[in-house]
Amino acid sequence: MNNDNQKNTAKLPPIGGIEGGQKNKSDFLDINAYLNQDENKDLLRLLTAGSVDDGKSTLIGRLLFDSKKIYEDQLSALERDSKRVGHAGEEIDYALLLDGLKAEREQGITIDVAYRYFSTNKRKFIIADTPGHTQYTRNMVTGASTANLAIILIDATKGVITQTRRHTFLVSLLGIKHVVLAVNKMDLVNYDQKVFDEICAEYKAFITQLDVPDVNFIPIAALKGENVVEPTTLMPWYHGKSMLEFLESVHISSDRNFDDMRFPVQYVLRPDLDFRGFSARVASGIIRKGEEIMVLPSRKRSRIKEIITYDGNLDEAFPPQSVTITLEDEIDISRGDMIVYPDNLPRIERHFESMLVWMDEKPMDPSVQFFIKHANNTTRVRIDKIQYRIDVNSLQKSSVDHFELNEIGRVVLTTNKAIFFDPYKKNRSTGSFILIDPMTNNTVAVGMIIDKLNAEDLPSRIVDEKTLEATKALIHKGECLITDTQRQKRYNQQGTTLWITGLHGSGKNELAFTLEKELFDQGATVVLLDGSSIRSGLSNELDFSPADRTEHLRRVAHISKILNDQGIITICSFISPDESIRRQVVQIIGENRFKLIHMDASLDFCKKNKPELYEKFEQSLIENLPGADLHFTIPENPTLMLKPENRAQNTRIIMEYLADSKIFPIV
Amino acid sequence: MTEYSLSHLKELEAEAIHIIREVAAEFENPVMLYSIGKDSSVMVRLAEKAFFPGKVPFPLMHIDSKWKFKEMVEFRDNYARENNWNLIVHYNKAAFEAGVGPFTHGSKVHTDVMKTQALLEGLSKYKFDAAFGGARRDEEKSRAKERIFSFRDKFHQWDPKNQRPELWDIYNARVHKGESIRVFPISNWTELDIWQYIRLEKIPIVPLYFAKERPIVNVDGNLIMVDDDRMPKEMADKAEMKMVRFRTLGCYPLTGAVESEADTIEKIVEEMMTVTVSERTTRVIDFDQDGSMEQKKREGYF
Numbered sequence: 001m002n003n004d005n006q007k008n009t010a011k012l013p014p015i016g017g018i019e020g021g022q023k024n025k026s027d028f029l030d031i032n033a034y035l036n037q038d039e040n041k042d043l044l045r046l047l048t049a050g051s052v053d054d055g056k057s058t059l060i061g062r063l064l065f066d067s068k069k070i071y072e073d074q075l076s077a078l079e080r081d082s083k084r085v086g087h088a089g090e091e092i093d094y095a096l097l098l099d100g101l102k103a104e105r106e107q108g109i110t111i112d113v114a115y116r117y118f119s120t121n122k123r124k125f126i127i128a129d130t131p132g133h134t135q136y137t138r139n140m141v142t143g144a145s146t147a148n149l150a151i152i153l154i155d156a157t158k159g160v161i162t163q164t165r166r167h168t169f170l171v172s173l174l175g176i177k178h179v180v181l182a183v184n185k186m187d188l189v190n191y192d193q194k195v196f197d198e199i200c201a202e203y204k205a206f207i208t209q210l211d212v213p214d215v216n217f218i219p220i221a222a223l224k225g226e227n228v229v230e231p232t233t234l235m236p237w238y239h240g241k242s243m244l245e246f247l248e249s250v251h252i253s254s255d256r257n258f259d260d261m262r263f264p265v266q267y268v269l270r271p272d273l274d275f276r277g278f279s280a281r282v283a284s285g286i287i288r289k290g291e292e293i294m295v296l297p298s299r300k301r302s303r304i305k306e307i308i309t310y311d312g313n314l315d316e317a318f319p320p321q322s323v324t325i326t327l328e329d330e331i332d333i334s335r336g337d338m339i340v341y342p343d344n345l346p347r348i349e350r351h352f353e354s355m356l357v358w359m360d361e362k363p364m365d366p367s368v369q370f371f372i373k374h375a376n377n378t379t380r381v382r383i384d385k386i387q388y389r390i391d392v393n394s395l396q397k398s399s400v401d402h403f404e405l406n407e408i409g410r411v412v413l414t415t416n417k418a419i420f421f422d423p424y425k426k427n428r429s430t431g432s433f434i435l436i437d438p439m440t441n442n443t444v445a446v447g448m449i450i451d452k453l454n455a456e457d458l459p460s461r462i463v464d465e466k467t468l469e470a471t472k473a474l475i476h477k478g479e480c481l482i483t484d485t486q487r488q489k490r491y492n493q494q495g496t497t498l499w500i501t502g503l504h505g506s507g508k509n510e511l512a513f514t515l516e517k518e519l520f521d522q523g524a525t526v527v528l529l530d531g532s533s534i535r536s537g538l539s540n541e542l543d544f545s546p547a548d549r550t551e552h553l554r555r556v557a558h559i560s561k562i563l564n565d566q567g568i569i570t571i572c573s574f575i576s577p578d579e580s581i582r583r584q585v586v587q588i589i590g591e592n593r594f595k596l597i598h599m600d601a602s603l604d605f606c607k608k609n610k611p612e613l614y615e616k617f618e619q620s621l622i623e624n625l626p627g628a629d630l631h632f633t634i635p636e637n638p639t640l641m642l643k644p645e646n647r648a649q650n651t652r653i654i655m656e657y658l659a660d661s662k663i664f665p666i667v
Numbered sequence: 668m669t670e671y672s673l674s675h676l677k678e679l680e681a682e683a684i685h686i687i688r689e690v691a692a693e694f695e696n697p698v699m700l701y702s703i704g705k706d707s708s709v710m711v712r713l714a715e716k717a718f719f720p721g722k723v724p725f726p727l728m729h730i731d732s733k734w735k736f737k738e739m740v741e742f743r744d745n746y747a748r749e750n751n752w753n754l755i756v757h758y759n760k761a762a763f764e765a766g767v768g769p770f771t772h773g774s775k776v777h778t779d780v781m782k783t784q785a786l787l788e789g790l791s792k793y794k795f796d797a798a799f800g801g802a803r804r805d806e807e808k809s810r811a812k813e814r815i816f817s818f819r820d821k822f823h824q825w826d827p828k829n830q831r832p833e834l835w836d837i838y839n840a841r842v843h844k845g846e847s848i849r850v851f852p853i854s855n856w857t858e859l860d861i862w863q864y865i866r867l868e869k870i871p872i873v874p875l876y877f878a879k880e881r882p883i884v885n886v887d888g889n890l891i892m893v894d895d896d897r898m899p900k901e902m903a904d905k906a907e908m909k910m911v912r913f914r915t916l917g918c919y920p921l922t923g924a925v926e927s928e929a930d931t932i933e934k935i936v937e938e939m940m941t942v943t944v945s946e947r948t949t950r951v952i953d954f955d956q957d958g959s960m961e962q963k964k965r966e967g968y969f
Contacts, residue, residue, distance in 0.1 A: 031937040038863060043675035112812040112830070117805045117857045124675040126855060138832060145834035253672035267688040271721030279717070281685045281836070286671070310716035318671040320836075322684035322717070335692050359832045373837055376692075432835045441841040443831045 037121065044252060045126045047143045047176070049167035050153030055184045059153065059222040060127060063244060064118045066229040113143045122248040132163055137170065137392060137406040138359045141446065144174035145432070148252045151243075156185045156195055156219075160202045166392045168203075172210035173355060173408070173448065175428055177255050179207070180216045182243060186235065187221040193237040209395075211425070214250075218243055256319050257427050261285025262346060263293075263339040264375035264420075264430070269324055277308060277324040278333055283375065283429035284422075285341075287325065288316045294342040295333055296420050301342060302329040319429070336377035338420040346420045346430055350547065353387070353450040355424075356411045358403035360437070360444035366402055367623075369545060370444065374419050374433035381435065382545055385412040403445075412453060416547045424448035487567030491525045493664045495564035497589050498654070500573045501582070501635060502599030503627040505610030507644035511599065512573040514651050519569065522655075524664050527563055529556055530573040544624045553581055557588035564593050569664065577626040578633045595663075597654065598638040603627050605644060676864055680713065683852040685836060686815060687717040690797050690850050691724050693840035697797040697850075698790075701727040701754070703739045704916045705872050706801035709861055710853055711752075712870050714799075726753040728789055728798075732781035733763050734918035736894050742873045757789035769920040770899055777918070787823050790847065797840075797848045805857045815854050821845040858939060866932045876935065878912040878927040889923035 050056040116127040128143030130136060144150065150171040154164055171179055181203055189195040200217045207215055219238055220227045226234055229244045241249065262283040269277035287304065294301050307314040308324040317323045325339070333339075340346060358364055364383070372381035388397040389409035403409060424431030435445040488494060498515070502508045512528055519526045534556055535542070542548035553576055560570045576582050586594050606627065607614045617625045626632040640657060642650045658664040673681065690697050699714060701707045714723045729743060747754040759767075762780045769777040790798060804811045814830050816838040831839050842848060853861070865872060882893040884906045891898075893906045898920065911924035912935070929935045 031933045035863060035866065035933065035936060038859070039676065039867060040674050042672055043678050112827075114811040115804045115855065116811065117855075119857075119859070124857075124860075142832055142834055146836075256671075258671055266685070267692045269718060269721050271718075275720065277721075279688055281681060308720065310719040320678060320681050320685075321673065322681040322688070324719070371841065373839065376689075428835070432837065434832075434834065434837050434839060436839055436841055441839070441843060443833070443839045446832065446834050 038119070041119065041122065041124050042253065043124045043126065044149060044247060044250070045128065045147045046247065047128045047130065047140070047147035047150040047171070048153070049130065049140060049150055049171065050132050050163075050182075050184075054132075054153040054155045055222040056129075056132070056153050059151070059182065059184065059220070059228065059243070060116065060129060062222055062225055062228045063125075063127075063247075064116060066225065066244075113139050120244065120248055125247065132167065134166065134392065135406065137166075137408075138357065140167065140170050141174060141357050141359075144171055144176055145446070147174075147176055148255060149178040149180065149247070149250060150176045151180045151182050153182050153184050154199060154203075156183050156189045156199065159199050160206065162393050164203070165206060165395070168207055168210060168212070169392055169395060172207075172212050173357075175424060175448070177212070178214045178216070178250055178252070179212050180218055180243070180246065183217065183219045184222050186219045187224050187226065191219075191221075191226075191235045193235070196238075216240075216246065218246060257284035257429075258286055258318060259284070260344055260346070260422060260427060261287055261341050262375075262420075262422070262427070262430050263287055263325070264377070265333055265335055265337045265339065266376045268334060275326070276330070277326050278339065279322070279324040280339075280376070281322045282317050282319045284319055284427050285344075286316050286318050287323075287339075289314070292342060293327070293339050294345070295331055296338045296340060296345070296348060297418060298331070298333075298337070300329075300331045302327040302331055304328075336375075338375065340420075346422050347452050348418050348420055349452040350415050350418050351384075351412065351453045352419075352421065353410060353412055353453055354433075354447040355408065355450060356383075356403065356435075356445050356447045357408045358405060358445050360442055361405055362437075362440075362444070363404045364402040364445070369438065371436040371438055372413070372415060372419070372433050373436060374421065375430050377419055379419065380416040380546070382414050382547070383411055384414050387411060410450070411447075413447075414547060416545075421449050423451045484567070491567045493524055493567065493569055494593070494662070495567040496569050496593045496595060496658075496663045497560045497564055498569065498571045498595050498597060499560075499576070499582075499585065500571065500597045500599060501576045501638075502601055503603065503606045503632060504575065504613055504625065505606030505608075506599040506601035507609065507647070508573045508575075508599050510647070511597075511642070511644075511650055512571050515654055516571055518651050518655060519571075519664065522664070524569055525567070526569045526571060528571045528573070529559060531575075534559075544622075546624070546630070549577075549624075550581055550584065553585055554588070557585040561589045564589065575626050575632070577630060579635070582635065595639040595657075596635055596637075597640045597642060598635050599644055600634070600641050601644045609644075676860060676867070679853075679856055679860060680716070680864075682836070682855065683710075683713045684717040686838070686850060686852040687714050687799070689838055689840065690799065690848075691718070693838075694797040694848070696793070696795050697725045697799070698755070698793065698795040699723075699725060699727045699799040700786075700801070701729045701743075702801065702916070703729065703735070703743050703873060704801065705861055705865060705876060706803065706853060706856075708870050708872050709856075709864055709868075710799060710801045712868060713852060715750075723752070726755050726793075728755040728757060728793075728795075730782060730786045730789055731756050731758040732777070732785065732918050733758055734768060734777070734781065734897075734920060736873075736875055736892070736916065736919045736922075738875050739873050739916055742871075746871065755789070755793070757785060757792070759785040759788060768897065769918060770897065770902075774921050778921070781918075790823065795847065796842060797850055799850045799852060801853055802851050803856050803858070803861075804854050810854075813851065813854070815851050816840060817849045817851065818842070819847045819849055823847065825849075859936065862932055862936050862939070866936075873916060875913045875916055878910055878930045878934075880908045881911050881924065882906040883909040883911055883924060890925070891922075892919055892924055894919040 048056055048060060114129045116129055118125050128147055130140045130143040152164060152167050154160065168179065183196055183199050186196065196219045218227065218240060219235055220243055222228055226232055227242045229242060231242045231245065232238055262285060263280050264283055265278045266280040269279050287307065289304050289307055292301060292303050305326045305328050307317050308326065314323065338346065366383045369380045369382055371378055386400060387410040389400045389403060389407055390397050392408060420430065422430045431449040433447045434443050435447065436442065437444045500508045500512055509530060512530060516526055516528045534552065538555055539552045542552045553574060556572060556574060560572055563570050576585065616622050617628050624630050640654065642653065699710065701711065711727065718724060759781055767777060767780050802810055814833045816833065817825060818831055819825060840848060883890045884893060884902055890909065890911055893903045909926060910928060912927045912929055913922060913924050916922060927938060929938045
């Protein structure tokens, strides 16, 4: 293979140094100039909203067709001016150029977002063409998610209608910063300025309620091509730009968030042991070589050593560049972690409020724990509360208990682990997420985060380290006048936690109560903590989801710790299904006074012991049952492993252990 | 104007790299389908960029219909060797040994057996759960609405009526066992973008894209090149030398050339911008039946 040849052809040939005759030479220079200019064009993604009746297809057809003609014209040597046969008299149906959606409609196929591409000598454009009716709200939301700008079409003979309001609401919901109201069919109202002004005034009054920073108004007659590509001649009262001139010149590069640096690690690059790179798209802000950074969630700090790309290292990178960075220090970082500057942190929360658009044919089932995918992180999420549903046509709010397809509203969400986000308004990349149904794997909803919940609205609060540190500074530890030895002498025991783990129906509680009685009878000072006593009060707002289970046990562990500190023995009977939960508990209570007792019962034994509970599960009346749909990890090194079948001996085994280890020596 | 803005090509490049990395991060066993064409060449370069300074962490797979142009196969083997690619070449062995080919079995049977079936066979054999393809949305109207992460069921079928919503740059990569995702990282590129990128990045492509005198037979208006002696003699005898190039590459009996003088990328672009015929019209296979691309895609073809 002659690679060298290939490489040569890709280079720009010397002027006049190519074969092909005189005629081609001049062409060639022009095409090079064209390509060099083309190389530097930027990209504008736009959404068109409106129905075919408003002349949407005609407008898009005009933009596609006429701009193509324009760039052909640009190539002066090509002398394609003959193509410029005026369309003034004849009326071409531009809509025919876009047969895609039309064909779909005839075939009854899903009307979807279609992407179209065109370019002028100033810019490249991607049009997301979406249908306009209420039943296609989700399609429009999809198209709007990547758009910089939206063209909202209005029929000048009809003015601002319900559809206009709906489209504008969706555009503002998805955070599009530039809106162009294209008042079409001006030819049918005799290019009358008064009609145009009235429509604009009405629209302005409406859009000020919404959050769109840049609103523009352009009168056009798409069918005639008036004010679409070339500036208008028939509306001398209009002094602004034509539609295409506007699209070519609207300033979009400052729309991105360059203030809050967020680098959500997408891929850990480890080609060999010596190299450890972290790849991602810069979500927002500017990432700079040498800057000090913090990694979330570990909060470890380091500095940016290099910003690497195939085309050479960079001193700084900005959105939406895809780069790879290395750090000065070896820190354990995985996909989903976020690299930020220490003085500018995102929200780190499990509870937040969001606008949610339901995208699935199947209505929302709020009891399902969905997957949430957000900033390269996937975790479980629960819909805690629906604040309201908003009617896309009237913008009226109403209270509902679920959403149907295309419905939109404000919800409260709780994730299993904290996510790192910014409000969508400030940051499109770190404020957006999708929800995935765990059964079908479909993308069922999409969300735009509003913000974290106010503290008093929190369903359950897990204190983050920052608040914890602040709180600690305020609290002065009092000086206790009783020593541990004095307590031990008084009680004749060592404050210890006996933590009994095991499945539902394994006989944990039975053992706990027998043991409590035995210890009490022998003169020990003992407190029993079990699910029913804690959940009836202290944890009464928590459910059985993994996230809430963790919080519940965190509370139990702290009570037990306080009691142990006072020299009291606690018996804690909790399923505590996995190692990470148990580790958390151990950390709180302290390793040397935490004794784990595992009731090692088979699932069959438990089913026989508690048939009603497991039957309910079979009938899908309950979920999150450890050992069934929730994994139960058998503890690796329990202090004691007991069999429920040895009921008679189990208490004695524990008592002997307590005596041997001098926790409660029987006198 | 702020200095923090990217050219459209750099923006498309950043988007493609993000997509390619996402697949490598989310799937256990991805593969990049490599067709030897210009779009594939661009896609492979993007993959190299995505994992630089590391190696591309997944294999490339070429579905060899055994009727590709000789120059394509030569290019593939040399390029793979020089760049140290992990390249899998898969073909439908049984059908090849049974002598299936476009001249004897017609384009429809050949395409179905040697391309579609071979592809499905290859994907199943290696249990790939994600496969990159170099399709672009501007190529054809059924592609204009296809997702970047496009879901395939257990039978590798695409259901255009039931596509997953795809918003922002958040891609849903969850599949059940046996299901898979086809991924199109250059969805948003146009033909001009591809040529521009090849030009700027100096990406090697098969010489067949450039105009040259080649032995050509006119078959019902399609300019077919005589690439080997499997072409029926009575057909090959009618060959005459013509200055042609290929706008797309595939099986030589099914890929029509266009008469052209364009022997550089610049001339190709110039020609492209003045010719209004879309690029896939030189593919014979598209004319078999109405809406044939959508039909083929439903069946699992790219």
